[in-house]
Amino acid sequence: MKKYQYRLGDLIERVIDNRGKTPPYQNEGIPIIEVASIAKNNRHPDYKKVNKYVNTETYKSWFRSGHPQNGDVLVSTVGQIGKVSIMDETVACIAQNIVALRVKKELLVPDFLYYYLIRDSVQDFLQAMNIGSAQPSIKVPHLLDLTVDIPTIETQKKIVGILKSLDDKIELNLKMNETLEEMAMTLYKHWFVENEDLERVSIEEFGSIIGGGTPKTTVAEYWDGNIPWISVKDLNSAVIIETEKKITEAGLNNSSTKLLPPFSTVLSARGTIGNISIIGKEMTMNQSCYAIKAKDELDCFVFLTLKSSINTLISQSHGSVFNTITKDTLKSLELPFNKDFAIKFEKKVKPMFLQILSNTLENKELQDIRDYLLPRLLSGEIDLSKAEKQVEKVL
Template structure:
């Protein structure tokens, strides 16, 4: 493959090699079968255990036995500089950061992931920046096979081309990438902590509530719709179009698809404001999130709006209701939520005094969460626009001030 078609004209003292020259690319799951789950074991990190920014978390991971853990630790050799790369399914190309093993829980990883362990010929943070780049993805995308379950073979992944600048430039690009990544991680951890505080406070008030009400007595259920897909004037506009793929933690700020004002006028969705509660009803069922900017929504979701009930209370009441619906479906396939499901739900309504006490704390918390989420989106955009120019030599890395 002609590297100039991928990277353009590189500086003279840069070289180009394949990924397997600079890293061990490991695929310890030739069968692509996930191990059996156990009730009391160790976390098994899958694609569903990644946050919005690709960090793997233990919160809702399945659990596996010690023999699986030992096998994975032997095969994967995960360290703090290891890079996870999703190699199959709808998340192919997702780049994963693993939790540190230093004093932390032992864990195994999904067969949907390959692990890339940099060697001493390349700066590990520079390699991470390359693996996240559009140039890397463009090569992967050209090697994907399969339509119903797309994937890239491990041998194909190993032969992806990597531009290699002198060591000092690698180190500087790695420093810039890590500075941005660390700031995103700090904001993400702050948001996680803030949300845990709000959830604990709500649970305390909820457990002491004495008034039972029907869910739909205080919360209105609204729907969405999709403009005609064949009408080009309806699509690729400035209106975010929320689908189950777009659920954030908790805020969604950008969506995979967008529609135009004309498209919005020709579908069954309103333009829902910030803090409307979105619930995925089909496909990926039972995810609950909040739009961080006004957006439309497709028919696979519900929009929940309070009837004189604050939207943050609607959010937490909805989490309670959806959790109950999931428990009711235990042992059965939880493949859809209907309006009747919500109509049959009973929740405990906080007293006016407790509701105000909760909101006095929760409102500034979620304003901070939204602000941090917006900053993370800006940082990610800066990373995605700046790093390609640094890696091509278009911008001098030593002109960048962190």
């Protein structure tokens, strides 16, 4: 595959960099994309993580460099540097720690730049650009000086087509999961929240509260094993099947962490509080989380009950350094419950969560295929026609 070498800045038509004064925020309006909205394995910004907005007048007058458009590539330059996303059609602003790159489309396909920048070797290079002392940061001129090797436009489009087909399926599964979770929560509210005749009980009537722990980080043999170990950041979807860190059997046996059964509900209770997930397989967790093991196999009921009570839990959290949800706070919740009613409800919603789990497992397989193909397609190591056939079989 023939490639051509460019300076990144020579492939860019416009840089949108709105560093300067902080705009006046409000609770609704036009979203401001911050680094938290740029998540790994999400091609586009995650607007569910947006918590700052501006009004139309601020949108029109405050930002000096304009706003990102569909196809602009977003790169974080301060804090968690090098995170990459590509804009969709949403009208939005970007925070001061992000720049948007608008490519010269006669030379570069926008999605190709996105895939180029998320490649591990390029990510390592971006991290090496860090010039920050108090916090990591990249200078925009240094970013634009990056040397980029690209094939012809026609080859770029073929590569993008292969990778994007995988990402499109991943996004479709994610949207399906969101819809299934919303359907289940709607049913829960109808059956339980809106049913004023139900008795109010402690969570211990239908679930056991379990604490977590951390193996000693100074003992190497406790880490990098095969047992998933949950920290707060891992609780990022309704059902999770993997964690950033893993521990060994020795780590499990020599710490206060416990092996949790599949379909336990895990809640973040310290620092970033209120994240909640069901685990799709056996896992352990740290002491910043609580797990609730359901009685009578009321797994989904437990998850939805806690999910619907998150705002109450957050409002009752306290702490001098970190906000904390205590075990006593969990026990003090008064929750709607009727055992026979809950068993009938579980039978209705369990298939929804099993489908969420199936979609999540499929997404992991698709992500692994994409991550395998991405560097090899960009380097020309894999024949495009063979890669297309391989992806067609998977999809």
